[in-house]
């Protein structure tokens with residue numbers, strides 16, 4: 001086969017192209033690297049995903065330090081805020097009463113433990129704040145969606161939920177106690193509303 005003169009450049013390009021295909025040098029495109037979440041036996045815990053260096057600040061992190069005690073006064077406004085945030089962010093799994101049977105769970109997500117167990121009733125508020133911040137087991141963290149103040153508000157509201165399911169009559173203020181006693185001793189005017 002003979003090439004015309006004006007065909008030489010393209011013939012040469014084809015030959016060079018074929019030769020280059022044979023080269024398998026590392027390059028920006030082909031280089032030894034870990035895929036996301038790939039196992040890496042040489043690293044601690046065998047994971048290629050590394051923890052950020054202590055003190056690392058993500059560009060969208062709030063620069064306020066995370067307080068390790070209740071930062072605000074625990075009042076009705078804080079509980080209202082906690083209830084609203086809880087219903088938005090937590091109830092899909094933990095359900096509105098904290099028994100752990102939210103809609104997402106009914107559709108197949110692993111069921112969380114009930115908040116009404118002895119262990120979680122006795123857990124400090126800080127535990128819930130930590131779970132929201134860092135996640136827990138299969139529950140992923142909510143630190144990017146729930147600001148620090150709201151974490152405390154939610155934790156306080158969960159404690160209110162726990163009280164709602166586990167309170168002795170003796171803990172009620174006298175006015176409510178006598179109302180309850182009246183209701184249980186024959187004043188049945190409100191029964192129709194139950």
Ligand code: HEC
Nearest residue numbers: 089090092093110111112113128131132136137138139142
């Ligand atoms: C997508 C579902 C889901 C959502 C939404 C969710 N959780 Fe969870 N949560 C779980 C599951 C599942 C567990 C159990 C995880 C495990 O044991 O592996 C859990 C566990 C917990 C625990 C118990 C930790 C312990 O000591 O046993 C707390 C407290 C908690 N979640 C709080 C929250 C709060 C507060 C929110 C809202 C900001 C929230 N969760 C939102 C699924 C969820």
